[in-house]
Amino acid sequence: MSELGTQEQAILKIIQDNPFAGQQEIADQLGLARSTVAAHIVQLVAKGHILGRGYVLPEPSRATCIGGAVFDRKYRARRPVIPATSNPVDGSRSFGGVARNVAENLALLGTPVSFISIVGEDETGQALLAHLKGRGADVSQVVTVSERPTAEYAAVLDPSGEMVIGLADMGIFDLFQPAHIDRAWPHLAASSLVFADCNLPAEVLHHLIARRKGARFRLAIDAVSTPKVVRLPSDLSGIDLLFMNLDEANALLERDGLAPAKDAFEAARALTHRGVSEAVVTMGSRGMAVTSGRDAVHVPSVEAAPVDMTGAGDAMIAGTLHRLLAGDSTIEAASTGALLGALTTETAASVHAELSPHFLQANLHRLADRKG
Template sequence: MTQPLAPQESAVLALIRENPFVGQQEIATALGLARSTVAAHIAQLMNKGYILGRGYVLSSEVRAFCIGGAVLDRKYHARTKIVLETSNPVESTRSLGGVARNVAENLARLGSATGFISIVGDDDGGQSLLKYMREIGIDVSQAVTTSERPTAEYAAILDAEGDLVLGIADMNIFDLFQPDHIERAWPHLAASNWVFADCNLPAEALSALIDRCRNASCRLAIDAVSTHKVMRLPKDLNGIDLLFMNIDEANAILGQTSPHTSEGAKQAALALQKAGAGMAVVSAGAQGMAVAGADTIEFINAVRAAPVDMTGAGDAMIAATLHRLLEGDEIFDAARTGALAATLTTECNASVHPDLSAELIEANRHRLTN
C-alpha cells in the first residue's frame, strides 16, 4: 500500500534530504511556493511516513516496527503423560514472550533494523524486558510503561512431545493500549517499511492502526494470536497487506469449518483475501501453510523437524517471512524461509532461537524440500 508522493512533495523531500535543517521559508523560496504550501507538504510527508516530526528529522533506519504483546512466559514441560485433576511433575523455564516481542527479537536476530512498541508494567519484569530488547539493538523508545497493571504473563503447560496442553494468559494490561498510543508513535510506524501488529492489541487500537496504514507508505502485517483474540479484527480486512493465522483462528473469524488439511488451509486463505486482506498465510501445524499471494496460492510444506518445544514456531515463521520480504523476496520464497525458521525454533527449548541469524538460516537451507 504505497502512498505515492505528488511532484511538489517529492521536491520538498529532496531538499530536506539534502539539508535536514533547511527551513520552511528556504524551501518555499527555492521552489517558488508559498510558505503555507510548504508547511502542508511537510505535514503530508509526515503523514505518509517519509519524515519524522518537527525539525524534519529524516526517517530512522528502522525497517520493521512490531507493535503488540510483551509478555513474561513460563513453560512447564511434563516429562511423562499429563494426568488431569492431580499434581504432575514438570520442568519449568522462564523466558520473554509475547507474539509481537518474539517477532521483533527474531527480526533483529536475522539482521533487520527493528522497533518495538508495547505496554509493560512499572515492575522488574517490564523493565528487564525492555532492557533486553534495547541490548539486542531494538528501538524501544516508543514503548509505554504503566503503574496501573503488571506486565503481562503467559503460562504454557507442554506435554512430553513439547505440544501445548493448556495455555493461560494474564494480559489485562493490553486493554490500556489505546488508539492515542498509535497516534503518538505514528511518525515512527509510518517511516518503516513494514508494521507488524498482533491481536493482543484491543479492537479499537487495531482498527486505528489499520485505518492509518491504509493511507501510508508502510505495509501492515497482522497475526491473530488466538481464536479468542482474532475476533478483535474488523469484519472488513481491507488495509491489512499480509494476514497470518492458523486454521482454527481462520475458522473462528470466518465462521467456517475448513478442515485441518492443505486444502482447508487454502480455502481459508482465499476467504481471508475475499474479506479484504491483501495476502494471507494460513498455517496448518506440522503440515505447513497455505500462502495466498496477490494472484496465486501455494501450499508450502513444513520443514521436517525434530521438535522439543513448539512455542514460538509461528512467531519465527512470521519474522523470517517479513525479513525476507524486506530483503526483496516475493511472498512464496519468503514464506519458505519462514517455514525453515519455524522448524529451527521447534528444535530448541526457547520461544526465540537464541542463535537465530541469517547465517544459521543459510546453513540449514538444504533442509527445504519445496
C-alpha cells in the first residue's frame, strides 16, 4: 500500500475490519473531520482499494481483460492452397478475440476475471457474452451498440494448420472511447492485474496507460499484430508487461531484424529502454525472450503435436498472467504460458475445451522435457 498516505491507510484498515463503518464513525476514531474522511474514501475508490458504496472490498486477486471480442470463422484447406481459385476446406466457427480468449482461459483456470469490450446489438454479440458468462467471467461492463455489428474474423489455414490469410471486420472497436474506460474505472482500479490488447483504438490505449499510473493494478498489453502495435505510445512508461512477437517488436521499435534468437533479446531490452517494466518477445517454436529487471532470459518452447495454431499466443498470455497472479516471477510464469500455448496448439479450438487447473497440473511434466 505504498501509494497510500498515512490517513488513507488508517481509513482502509478500519473499513477492512468493519465494512459497515460509517464516515462519521471513522472520523471519530481517527480524530478527523468527516469531510476529510469522505475525500480519502473517494481516493480509495479511485485507486481500487474499495469498490464504492458499502465499502465492498475487492477480491485479493482479480484480473480484468479489455479488448477484442470477435466471432471467429476458420477454414482449413484440405490440400495446399492455390490462389485465385476455389479451395476445398473444412470450416468451423467459434468465439475469439485476443482479450476474450485470454479471459476465457483465465476463467477456466479458476482466476476471477472480468471482461470489458464492445459488441453489436445482434445475436452474435449476445451469444458471445452468454458463452463467456457461462465460463464464469463477469461481462457486466461490456458496451453494446447498434451502429456496427459484432466484430468478425476469418482465418484460412493450410493443411498443417498454419495461417495463409486472415480477414478482419473490426470497425466496431473504433466506437470504443476513453469515456468507456472512465465509466468502468472503479471496476478496473479494483483489479490486481489489467490486460489490454491493441484492438483498442490508440486514444483508448493512451488513456488507459496514463490513468494506470495512479492505480494499484499491474498493466499488461499485447500487440495483436504488426499494424496495430503502432497504436502504442512511443513512451511505454506505465506498462508493466508487454507481449509481442519479434516482427511486432521490430515494427514498434522501427528497427531491422537480425538473427531471430539474438534479435529477440535485443528487441526485448529495447522495449524496456522505452519505459516498459518487463517484456516478452516471442519467436514461435524458438521460444521467447523475457526481460525482467536486469535479467534477459530465454524461455524455451514446449514440444507439441500441433493441430491448429490459432489461440496459442492468447493461451500463452493467459498462462503467464495466471501464474503472475499466483505470485510467480514473470520468468517462472512465462514457462507455464509456454506450456498452455503448446497445449492449445494440440486442439482445433482457440481455447482448449479440457482446460482446468487439474488439466494444467497434469501436464506440468512436459516442462521438464524442454530443450533450452
